[in-house]
Amino acid sequence: MTFITRFAPSPTGPLHLGHAYSALLAQDMADAEGGQVLLRIEDTDISRCRPEWEQKIFDDLDWLGLRWPQPVLRQSEHLDHYNQTLMSLADRELIYPCSCSRSDIRSALSAPQEGVPLHSGIYPGSCRHRTLDSLQEGDAIRLNMARALQEINPLQFTERGARHSGIHHLAPARMIAEIGDAILGRKNIGTVSYVLASVIDDAAQNVTHIVRGEDLYQITFLQVLLQAILELPTPTYNHHKLIRDDTGKRLAKRDDARAICKYRSEGSTAQDIRRMVGLK
Numbered sequence: 267m268t269f270i271t272r273f274a275p276s277p278t279g280p281l282h283l284g285h286a287y288s289a290l291l292a293q294d295m296a297d298a299e300g301g302q303v304l305l306r307i308e309d310t311d312i313s314r315c316r317p318e319w320e321q322k323i324f325d326d327l328d329w330l331g332l333r334w335p336q337p338v339l340r341q342s343e344h345l346d347h348y349n350q351t352l353m354s355l356a357d358r359e360l361i362y363p364c365s366c367s368r369s370d371i372r373s374a375l376s377a378p379q380e381g382v383p384l385h386s387g388i389y390p391g392s393c394r395h396r397t398l399d400s401l402q403e404g405d406a407i408r409l410n411m412a413r414a415l416q417e418i419n420p421l422q423f424t425e426r427g428a429r430h431s432g433i434h435h436l437a438p439a440r441m442i443a444e445i446g447d448a449i450l451g452r453k454n455i456g457t458v459s460y461v462l463a464s465v466i467d468d469a470a471q472n473v474t475h476i477v478r479g480e481d482l483y484q485i486t487f488l489q490v491l492l493q494a495i496l497e498l499p500t501p502t503y504n505h506h507k508l509i510r511d512d513t514g515k516r517l518a519k520r521d522d523a524r525a526i527c528k529y530r531s532e533g534s535t536a537q538d539i540r541r542m543v544g545l546k
């Protein structure tokens with residue numbers, strides 16, 4: 267199959283119109299290409315994910331008419347694998363432990379949100395001299411960005427989304443200035459960051475096309491770098507418009523007014539939802 271995409275929600279709240287748009291667009295594109303949509307539950311952030319939300323996600327997607335093969339990949343069941351992959355970067359001195367700022371670490375472990383910088387300020391590299399044998403409880407594990415960039419040849423990815431459509435190159439100076447030593451995991455929570463787990467699974471699931479919201483466009487540069495250092499293929503990306511509320515703000519999980527379950531309980535049909543997000 268030449269077109270495999272995925273819908274990869276984190277079960278931290280109800281699906282809203284923005285998720286429905288992403289999932290339905292992925293299904294429409296897969297149908298047009300004779301391909302397939304996979305469903306993946308991205309629940310590595312154990313402090314925010316809940317099983318009850320996961321069940322509601324299945325119900326809403328089923329109601330929307332999405333079809334996906336079984337079994338569904340649940341990331342919390344593969345933490346050892348992600349950690350092993352992360353640790354394999356230690357021999358190449360591409361990662362180091364960092365004990366700086368907890369709030370920074372927490373936000374970096376979650377999927378990013380529009381308007382919030384990937385990290386609150388570029389990490390100054392205070393712990394960059396440390397090696398993994400000094401890893402302590404609660405330390406973050408950071409990518410040595412400059413060293414990672416030395417290991418790879420010039421990189422690029424293809425973007426099909428309307429706003430950023432084209433071929434994008436990873437410019438080392440910008441990667442260092444705008445992303446810096448990104449956090450890839452954390453000791454003792456038993457988890458790795460969303461950016462890394464997602465890259466590992468896209469390759470494991472042979473995903474060829476990534477259809478997701480524009481809020482994740484910037485993080486693509488980091489994910490493409492991770493694909494290169496892990497020798498994984500780079501899919502084609504399609505970052506789509508975000509569905510916004512009446513004031514123009516991006517919908518968030520807490521925006522219950524736009525929750526799919528609310529529209530369902532009020533008698534809307536799946537076709538009504540398609541119309542609301544601008545799909546035929």
Ligand code: GLU
Nearest residue numbers: 274275276308377464478
């Ligand atoms: N799990 C991420 C989220 O719910 C989406 C990740 C992706 O599509 O790459 O925001």
